[in-house]
Amino acid sequence: MKIVVVCIVLALSTALAQEIEFPPSFQKLAEKAVESVDVTLDGAMLKAASKFLSEKKTEEGEAKKLVSGLKAIRVRSFKFAQEAEYSEADVAPIRSQLSSSSGWSRVVSAKSGRENAGVYLRKEGDAVVGLLVLAMEPKELTVVNIVGPIDLDQLSNLGGSLGIPRVSIKSKEKDQKEKDDE
Amino acid sequence: MKRMEDELRQALQRHSPPEGFADRLLAKAARRPARAEGRRNRRAFGWYAWRWASVAAVVLAMIAGVRYQRIEAARGMAAKEQLVLALRITAAELQFAQEKVLEIGREGHPSAVAH
Numbered sequence: 001m002k003i004v005v006v007c008i009v010l011a012l013s014t015a016l017a018q019e020i021e022f023p024p025s026f027q028k029l030a031e032k033a034v035e036s037v038d039v040t041l042d043g044a045m046l047k048a049a050s051k052f053l054s055e056k057k058t059e060e061g062e063a064k065k066l067v068s069g070l071k072a073i074r075v076r077s078f079k080f081a082q083e084a085e086y087s088e089a090d091v092a093p094i095r096s097q098l099s100s101s102s103g104w105s106r107v108v109s110a111k112s113g114r115e116n117a118g119v120y121l122r123k124e125g126d127a128v129v130g131l132l133v134l135a136m137e138p139k140e141l142t143v144v145n146i147v148g149p150i151d152l153d154q155l156s157n158l159g160g161s162l163g164i165p166r167v168s169i170k171s172k173e174k175d176q177k178e179k180d181d182e
Numbered sequence: 183m184k185r186m187e188d189e190l191r192q193a194l195q196r197h198s199p200p201e202g203f204a205d206r207l208l209a210k211a212a213r214r215p216a217r218a219e220g221r222r223n224r225r226a227f228g229w230y231a232w233r234w235a236s237v238a239a240v241v242l243a244m245i246a247g248v249r250y251q252r253i254e255a256a257r258g259m260a261a262k263e264q265l266v267l268a269l270r271i272t273a274a275e276l277q278f279a280q281e282k283v284l285e286i287g288r289e290g291h292p293s294a295v296a297h
Contacts, residue, residue, distance in 0.1 A: 037267065039264045039268045041261060041264055041265055041268065045257075046265065048258040049262040049265040051258050052255075052259055052262040053262060063266070063269065073265065073268045073269075073272075075268045108283060110279060110282035110285075110286055115282060117275070117278055117279035117282045117283075133275045135275040135278050135279065137278075142271060142275050144268070144271060144272045146272065155272070155276075158269060159273055
C-alpha cells in the first residue's frame with residue numbers, strides 16, 4: 001500500500017515538475033498588452049483536438065502523432081505597444097522553476113541586446129518529456145510549455161504546414177545519420 | 183337428542199331475505215361493469231401515457247445526443263484551432279531562438295549557447 005502511495009506521489013510530482021507555473025504578474029501583463037495569447041490545452045482538450053485532425057491529411061496526421069502522447073500545451077504571449085512594458089522580474093519566477101535540480105536543462109540560450117531566447121528541455125532517460133521556450137523581445141514576451149513526451153523531429157516535420165513556420169531541429173540521431181551519410 | 187334436532191331444524195330453516203335485498207343486489211351488479219370499465223379505461227390511459235412518455239424520452243435523448251455531439255464538435259474544433267495556434271507560436275519561437283543563435287554565432291558574440 002505504502003509503495004503504491006509513494007508511486008502515485010512520485011508520478012504526480014514528475015507530472016507537476018514538467019508543468020511550469022505561470023506567475024500571477026502575467027495577468028497584469030495581459031491587461032497591458034495590445035495583443036495577448038493565452039492557450040491552455042490539457043490532456044482532455046488535446047484528445048478532443050486530435051479527434052479533429054485527419055490522419056488522411058499528411059500535415060494533420062503529423063500533428064496528431066505529435067499530440068497523441070502530450071499531457072498539456074500552455075502558451076502565454078504578449079505583444080506591447082511600447083518597449084519595457086515587462087521586466088526580467090516578470091519572468092524570474094519561471095526561470096527559478098527551471099533549475100537543473102528540478103530536471104530541466106537549458107539547451108539553447110541566446111542573448112543579443114534586449115532580445116533573449118531560451119529553450120529548456122526536461123528529459124527522462126533519452127526521452128524529452130517537457131519543453132519550455134522563453135522568448136523575450138523589446139515589445140514581445142512569449143512562454144511556451146509543452147508537457148509530455150515530445151518528438152522534436154515530429155515537431156520540426158510540422159513546419160511548413162498548418163501555417164507553422166519551418167524549424168530545423170536536429171536530434172542526435174538525425175545528426176549522426178547526416179554525418180554517416182557524408 | 184330431541185333438543186339437538188330442534189336446534190338443527192331451526193338453524194336450517196329457510197329465511198326470506200330482508201326487504202329491498204334484491205333491489206340492492208341488482209343495483210350493485212349494475213354498478214360493477216361501469217367501475218370495471220373505468221378501471222380498464224384508466225389502465226389503457228396509463229398504458230398510452232407510458233408509451234408516449236417513453237417515445238418522448240427517446241426523442242429527448244436523441245435531441246440531447248445531437249446537441250451534445252454538436253457541443254463536443256464545437257469544443258473539438260476550438261481545441262484544434264488553439265492547438266494549431268500553440269504549435270505555430272512554438273515553432274515561431276523555436277525559429278526565433280535558432281535565428282538568434284545563428285546571428286550571434288555569425289557575429290562571434292559569446293552570449294549564445296547551444297548545448
